[in-house]
Amino acid sequence: MVSAPYHLIALDINPLAVEYCKSIGLNVHLIKEDGIFPVANGAFDACILDNVLEHLKHPRSTLDECYRITRKEGGLIIAVPGVRGFESDPDHKKFYDAETLRLLDDRWLLQSLFSIPFLFSSEKLSISIKQYCLVATYNKI
Template sequence: MADQKHFISCKDYLVSGEEFDLFWHPEFEILETKPVPPALDFYYSSDQYISHTDSKETITEKIYQKVKEYMLGKKISWIRHYKTSGKLLDVGAGTGDFLNCARKNHFEIHGVEPSDSARGMAMRKNISLAKKYEELNIKKFDVICLWHVLEHVKDPKAELDKLAGLLEKDGLLVVAVPNFKSFDAEHYKEHWAAYDVPRHLFHFSQNGIQSLFSKQGFKLITKKPLVFDSFYVSLLSEKNSTGSSNYFKAIINGLKSNLKAKSSTEYSSITYFFQKR
């Protein structure tokens, strides 16, 4: 711990109310959450953990599901610019909506999802998900996607080694993560919802993620901003900081984040497209 500089302390607003510290990674421009709880599953045990539900009961959930539906098409169109078909693996597939969209666009779909409840919801959409990599019956994939997954992984380097082994020689690796150098991150500071401790174990900047992937043998092809994320993250951050959802402030700060990012490129979340070197 001596070689790591403290960056910020954040609270778990979703489950435990506990506080965690973020430290600079000694090698990359990346932040690490400390300590890592031994029983992480407990921290996902909330019906408010929205990526593991299809609920449309609250206003926030309705907005989230509508935006998600729109963005599914955008994500597939980005991928189809490089790959129009083939074997596609979604890591952290949630309830299977992205895979369902990929299937409709002529991809052979496969997915990994550790959550039992999320896999059950995917099964009702006729999408069978593996619980872990070892259960996959395909050894090589043309496209591998991690939509807001890498930040949850205990060892990103080991994960990238595993993904490199699963990816075809000319395959496409698509990774979306929050960006702690965005305007909304700097504005909300310890209340920024995308820190989401301790579920998010690592926190990435653009330089950090590109350095990490480069050292693990991947070449960056392009980047795409996830412009809706600034609004959703700002909405959750407002609740973290004030105790109530302030839609007006969230919209203003989400808009500010995107406008500032037009020149700085520091969007709230960014999708990176990589190929093996």
């Protein structure tokens, strides 16, 4: 059994992943083919897209849903792979760098931009280390 905060809800498009997560006690819901998140408007304090956007050819509908499900003063956290991580997965469709994250969506105000597992951004690390990710945090405008 996995321990997670009771107020944490996960969403996924993969029915097998959802089934597995539910089997270990996680609160997970399936995003149906229409892409609509199965939750109410303004239901969450924040939406987290961790290594999701780069898999989407057209991310606008996902960003629309994040906007819809977060409360008025809600937040958005996005993590995307660096260059090497992006190039390592053939399912990755769109690369995001600091500039594209800054200009991502005018409904969200960028609060911070940093990298993990390092606290500083580095083009050299992005090219060299597969685990390097760029993280952006936003507040709803």
